[in-house]
Amino acid sequence: MFDNGLSEKELRRITKQFGALHSVLRLRILAALTAGESNVRDLELKLRVSQPLLSWHLTQLRQAGFVTAERAGREVHYRLNLDAFRGLVSNLEITLGISLSNQGVD
Amino acid sequence: MFDNGLSEKELRRITKQFGALHSVLRLRILAALTAGESNVRDLELKLRVSQPLLSWHLTQLRQAGFVTAERAGREVHYRLNLDAFRGLVSNLEITLGISLSNQGVD
């Protein structure tokens, strides 16, 4: 056919990943995690959202692969998984058939 | 505060952009446009979707900046706007505070 390198399954995968980034709150969560790993309570205080809501968004991010969760006592530590972002950009490049390296853009 | 370089307005902007990519059909549209510009009728035949649906998705992509539309007679020619993708990746890098260049990933 005319597919640009990505299988149907991969298409659904990156679609879901883009969906996981379709939320101001989730982007804020990711931004907060750039400072390093964090538990849920700290994020709750930092972002001023309810705990169940935060938990739900963290689940979305985890299912998309953008964060990992690790139990430590009664806390759960979340941290960024940068490779997931790199993989997404890479798949987007394949879909578009171009390079998105932004050297010389600004 | 703790913002990683992006304003509230910019956050909403890239959130919307990610939302525009949260659709298998829209990714297929973008992939189809990598071959070059196209009118709506050709995309309709290629992707086998109804014309109003296609038109709606094209509007979403245009509002997000990923495609541009140009009238040519009674046709409207759509084409990719690669700078929008580069800008999005760039903003994502700012949000995460890292570089996403995928050199050496595969």
Add this chain to the structure above:
DNA sequence: GTGATACATAAAACTCTATTTATGGGTTGT
């Protein structure tokens, strides 16, 4: 064990997005 803390999950209400069906506006050719 009891109580307190940390996190996840379930159910319901709400909001946003996608799809269909029908119609309208603009352009070309006769």
Add this chain to the structure above:
DNA sequence: ACAACCCATAAATAGAGTTTTATGTATCAC
């Protein structure tokens, strides 16, 4: 003007995602 074609928009419906409220599970301290 008329008919045919290309595309956009409106209204109605269906579906997916989000938020709240309430409850459950696991861990630590006592």
